[in-house]
Structures are given as structure tokens and as C-alpha cells.
Amino acid sequence: MKSQTLYIDTLDETVLWRNLKEGDEKAFSFLFEKYYGHLVRYGNSFSPFPEKVQDCVQDVFTDVWVYRQSLNDSVVVKAYLLSSVRKRIARLQERDHIFRKTTSMDSIEFLFDFSVEHQLISDEATEEKVSHLNELLNNLPTRQKEALYLRYHQGLSVEQIADMLQVNYQSANNLLHRAVVNLRKEWKGDLSLLFLLSSSLF
Amino acid sequence: MQERNNYTEIEDFLANESFQRWIRFKNDQQGWEEWTLENPKRAKLVEEARLWLLAMKVNDTSLSPIVIKTALQSTWAKIDKKEKQEDPTIRIVKLLKKYRVNTAAAVLLFALLSTWFYNSLYIPESNIITYNELINENGEGLVEQTNNSNKAQIITLSDGSSVLLKPDSKLSYPKIFTGNERKVYLSGEGFFEISKNPKKPFFVYANEIVTKVVGTSFRIKAYNDQPNVEVIVRTGKVKVKSSQLIKDSKEKEIVLLPNQALRFIRKKLIFNKITDITLDKNLTQNEGNIEQLSFEFTDIPISQIFKTIEQAYLIKIDFPVEKLKNCHLTTSLNDQPLPEKLKIICKSIGNDTSYEMNGNQIIITSDGCN
Numbered sequence: 001m002k003s004q005t006l007y008i009d010t011l012d013e014t015v016l017w018r019n020l021k022e023g024d025e026k027a028f029s030f031l032f033e034k035y036y037g038h039l040v041r042y043g044n045s046f047s048p049f050p051e052k053v054q055d056c057v058q059d060v061f062t063d064v065w066v067y068r069q070s071l072n073d074s075v076v077v078k079a080y081l082l083s084s085v086r087k088r089i090a091r092l093q094e095r096d097h098i099f100r101k102t103t104s105m106d107s108i109e110f111l112f113d114f115s116v117e118h119q120l121i122s123d124e125a126t127e128e129k130v131s132h133l134n135e136l137l138n139n140l141p142t143r144q145k146e147a148l149y150l151r152y153h154q155g156l157s158v159e160q161i162a163d164m165l166q167v168n169y170q171s172a173n174n175l176l177h178r179a180v181v182n183l184r185k186e187w188k189g190d191l192s193l194l195f196l197l198s199s200s201l202f
Numbered sequence: 203m204q205e206r207n208n209y210t211e212i213e214d215f216l217a218n219e220s221f222q223r224w225i226r227f228k229n230d231q232q233g234w235e236e237w238t239l240e241n242p243k244r245a246k247l248v249e250e251a252r253l254w255l256l257a258m259k260v261n262d263t264s265l266s267p268i269v270i271k272t273a274l275q276s277t278w279a280k281i282d283k284k285e286k287q288e289d290p291t292i293r294i295v296k297l298l299k300k301y302r303v304n305t306a307a308a309v310l311l312f313a314l315l316s317t318w319f320y321n322s323l324y325i326p327e328s329n330i331i332t333y334n335e336l337i338n339e340n341g342e343g344l345v346e347q348t349n350n351s352n353k354a355q356i357i358t359l360s361d362g363s364s365v366l367l368k369p370d371s372k373l374s375y376p377k378i379f380t381g382n383e384r385k386v387y388l389s390g391e392g393f394f395e396i397s398k399n400p401k402k403p404f405f406v407y408a409n410e411i412v413t414k415v416v417g418t419s420f421r422i423k424a425y426n427d428q429p430n431v432e433v434i435v436r437t438g439k440v441k442v443k444s445s446q447l448i449k450d451s452k453e454k455e456i457v458l459l460p461n462q463a464l465r466f467i468r469k470k471l472i473f474n475k476i477t478d479i480t481l482d483k484n485l486t487q488n489e490g491n492i493e494q495l496s497f498e499f500t501d502i503p504i505s506q507i508f509k510t511i512e513q514a515y516l517i518k519i520d521f522p523v524e525k526l527k528n529c530h531l532t533t534s535l536n537d538q539p540l541p542e543k544l545k546i547i548c549k550s551i552g553n554d555t556s557y558e559m560n561g562n563q564i565i566i567t568s569d570g571c572n
Contacts, residue, residue: 025377032274037265058273062280117226117256126253134257152216153260180213 013077021068031077032061038078039085042154045112045146046089056092060084079160082150086164110146113138136183144179151176206237215251225255267558275360279378286380331410331445332426333389337374344374344387354393354490356515356540356562359386362397363404364540366492366515370425391423393492395539407445411466414441419537420458421493431466434485435459436493437537444471491516497535497543504529504571507547515540521566526551529571 019027036057043053060081064071072080090108116134121127137145143165150156150164162172206218215221224234238248265273337344349355349367357365360378367373371390384404396404398417406413408424409431418438424431433442435458442464443455456473458464463476463485479485492514499507504526508519517540531550535543544564548555555568 029274032277033270036270036273040265041260041263054273058277058280061277062284065277065281066284112260114257115259115261117259120225120256126256130253130256133253137257148258149260152222152255152258155217155219176213180211184212 014074017071017075017077018073020064021071021073023068028061028065035078035081036061038154039081042082043085043089045110045149046086046108047093048111052092053089056088057085060088076160078154079156079164082154082156083160083164110142110149112145112149114145114149133183133187136187140179140183144175147172147175148179209247212247212251212254215248216254221251222255225252266556268556275378278360279380282378282380333372333374333387333409336387336407336445343376345377346372346374348372349390354516356517358539358541358559359384361399361402361404362539362541364395364515366393366490368392368490388422388424390425391421393419393421393490395419395537397539397542409466410445410468410471412443412445414443415439421489429468431468432463432485433458433466434463434479434489435461442466442473444473490514497538499535500532501530502532503527504531504547504551507531508566511540511543517562517564519564519566522568522570525568525570526566 013031016027016031020031039057039060040050040054043057044050047053063084064081086108093108114134114137116127116130118127121130137148140148147161147165150161151158156164158172158176159169161176162169165172165175167175206214206221209215220232221234223229224232234248238245337346347355347357347367349369349371352369354366354368357367357373357375359365359375361384363384365373365386368391371388371392373386373388373392375386379402382402384399384402386404386406388406388408394406394415396415396417396419400416404415404417406415406422408422409426411424411431411433413420413422413433415438418440419436420438420440421434421436422432423434433440437460440458441455442458444466454473456464456475458475461479463479463482465474465476466472467474476482476485495510495514497510497514499510504521505523508521511517512519529551531547533546533550535546538546541559544557544559544566548557548566548568551568551571555566555571558565558567
């Protein structure tokens, strides 16, 4: 099941997307069933209100169908849907902010935290290293965290991420690269320090 | 997979789906393990990438198929609403623009169309009403299902009701019921099990008669080429009257209770009520399994219950035999539409049990009973 969601047959998707545009309800339902869970999960990382998120995701699909004739032909379905959900939630939060009269409505924040794959770790040393890295990852600025999530979990390309975060390619690339380089430095540095400490103890 | 030989950064590994699968699910179709061991420098990089992936877990709480199905249904309802909101006149203008019809022609076309529509709607030629006329009169994007096979077919409707449609029969129904009424159109014969909803009465239009219920089970037989229309009630209460499309209809409404029936003689527009169906052989001779089987179960093995349902609805149920072999159930499922029956059974078995329906095929997934 899980590995299935990682692999996307891009050829099939373009055909499905074209059929959907021509009014094929089955293609619509298929894509809905395939992506609904993904999108809800992604949406939930911006909002503590799961019902609102589900509503947003359903609205995105509603628009896809109602305005299907004006959809772009050459679209990577997953990236398009993720981006639409993100925009919609941003718009909703902006609106709520207006009502609540708060000032900061810059953009939405990725509240999501990565966790540790405890089942796949058998020894304590690894556990320690991984937990530490996990902590560093979760302390990254939210935009970097989101970029990492989109790149390595949703499998989006750097171009698609740039598009979604509304920055140019170079900035998106920097965002991703810097996150990894800085973390590696910090992580390695801490590790050697840790190593020194533990060796001096014994 | 040749490209991996050029990988120099851990990012290259992190973005590789096959690598991810190897680390996360131990699925190593591309021989990552062997490839890693070939080169010690490589092994260091791979090990680091592995730690990164281990630190970047995303909790995938997947939604159940039922949740997704329900979400899909409410999305269709949203679509319906949105499409209706778009002003119909604007839509016509859009349509005309699209086909480059000029205004004069459009006005003429509109006039012609409305005259034709008026005529066809208000001047019925005779008192015999057929399915096609009913469908034309309704016209709001109905879905039509025809049973050309030689055994009954199950149809489930958006409100959770189910209809067992006999061979050579047709049913038209909206994809999603909107508004305060649920209307369907039948030609031929079908056994209906309607989900209860007093706020939204359910109407079956069949030839010259209209059957109204709020939640019950009954059979209607209304073939275009037969002289009578019959309604046979199994549970609940059913009201029948003649269609408004009949010119001199007497607007009489007849109430039927369980095991009562009604025969409408089409030529004379007469209702004959039959108060005990067992006395009328014609009515009972072609009743299906579903009307004879009982759905009262007392401590019955799940497999047996599934078998009964398979026979009643002529469907196929796949379920984890081994996991459910010791599960017994006491429940009453009479008077429940098929989706409701399945829902109740799944719930009784346990929280992690769900069903999926694909035409005549039903798949139960379960980890066993509580």
C-alpha cells in the first residue's frame, strides 16, 4: 500500500487528466480517491482544524470539475492539487485573520513535525544520532521544513516547489540545499563534541 | 539505475524513490544493499542518507475507504450546487457563444425550442405514460442503469438506498439526491429498500403511478408493454397515486401496509388493492430470493450471514475467511438497504473492519472480530 503511493505512473495520470477535462466522471473519482488522503494530510499541517481542511480539499476538487474546461493540459496532477490546497487554505486563513483583525497574515505556516522511525532502529547509538538530527530538522524555519517535506516526501521537483512557494528556482534550490548543508554541519559538529565528551568520561 | 553511480550528495539519495523504499519498507528490488557494499566511500554516504530518512518520518494516518467515499459523495453534492448557482441564462449565452450562433438565430432557436417544450409538456397525447416520457419530462441529468443480463442487478443510490433491478429493466436516478425529494424512474421490475429519511420522501415514478415512501422495502413491476402496474409492500408504509401527467387523474391516494399490494389497470386507470398477497399467486410467483430470505440472525457465523446476503442480492462477497472464522453475530437486518446491512455488520465485527463495493463485488477488509 505505502510503496504504491510513492510511485506515480505519470503517463497514466496525463491520460486521466485529459479524460477528466472531457467530462469523464470515472477519471475524476479515481484521482479523488487516489489523492484525497494525501491532500488532507498535507492540509492538516497548516491548520489545527481537520474539518476545515477536508472542506478545503473538497472545494479544490469541486473547482477542478466545475472549471475543468479551463484547466491546463500539461499539469503534474499531484503538484497541481497540492498547490491548490495550499492556496485555498492560505486564502481561508487570510479571511479568518481579517475577521479577527490580527495583523500578521504574511503567509501560512507549516506546523508539521517530522518524527523518528523508531521501528527501523535497533541500536542505541543510531537512535541517539537520529533523534538529534530529528530535533534539528524540526527546529528549521517552517519554509525550509516544508520544502524538505515536499521534495522528499511528496516527491515534487525543485521547479514545482518553487512554483508552490512562489519563489524562483534558485531560491527554492537554495532553500533545500542550505537546509541540508547547515544541518549536516551542525549535526556533525555536535556529534564530534558528543564523542569527545563521552570519550573523556570513560 | 545507472545514475546512482554518480551520486555525490545525500540529497541525491533522499530524492530517490527506490532508495526510500529500500530504507523505509526494506523493499530492495534495485539491489541497493549489494551496490552499497561495493564501495566503502559510497557506504558512508548511504549510511548518512539512511539516518536522514530515519529522522524524517511522516506519520501516514491513512483515511479509510469509507471516509474517502463519503468525501467523494459530498464533493459531488458541492459540484451540483455550484453548477446550479451559475445562472442558467448565462450558461445558455456561454453555450451560444461557444458555438458562434448569432443573436437572431439564437432568438429563433429559443422560440422554437420553447414551443416544442411547451407542447411536449402540456399536451399529452394519451393516458398511457411510458418511462421515456417520464425521463424526458424530468430531464435533470439523470444516470440510467439498464439490466441486460439474465439475473437481477444491485444498484446503490447516493442516499444509501438499494435497488435490486430485474433483467430487462431500467432505473434512472440522479447521481446525488438534492432538494427535499428523492425521485427515481423505473421501467420493468425492481425491489426497493429505501433508507429512512422522513424529511426527504422517496418517489418512484413507474408508468402512470407514483409511489411515495419515507423508508421501507417494496417491489414494483411496471413494464411498458404490460397491461398492469403492480406494487407489493414488504415492510413499512407505502402511498401510491396516479401520476399528475394523466389528464383526468382522480388524485386518489392509496395506502399500502406490509404484505399488501396494488394492481393498477392501465387502460381503465383503476386501482385494485390486494389486502393479502399470499392469496394472489400472480404476485408471489416471481418474488426474488430477497423477499423470501430472513435477515434475523441469532449467533450465526459471519460466513453464513455473508452467504445469505450473497444469495439475496446476487452479489459476491470477498472476506478474510481465516480471520473471521470464529466470529458470530446476532443482529436484525430486515428492512435495511444493502449498504446499511454491510455497515452494521462491519461495525459489529470491529472498528478496523470496512467494506468496499464495486458493482456486484464486495470486499470486506478486517483484522478479525472483537
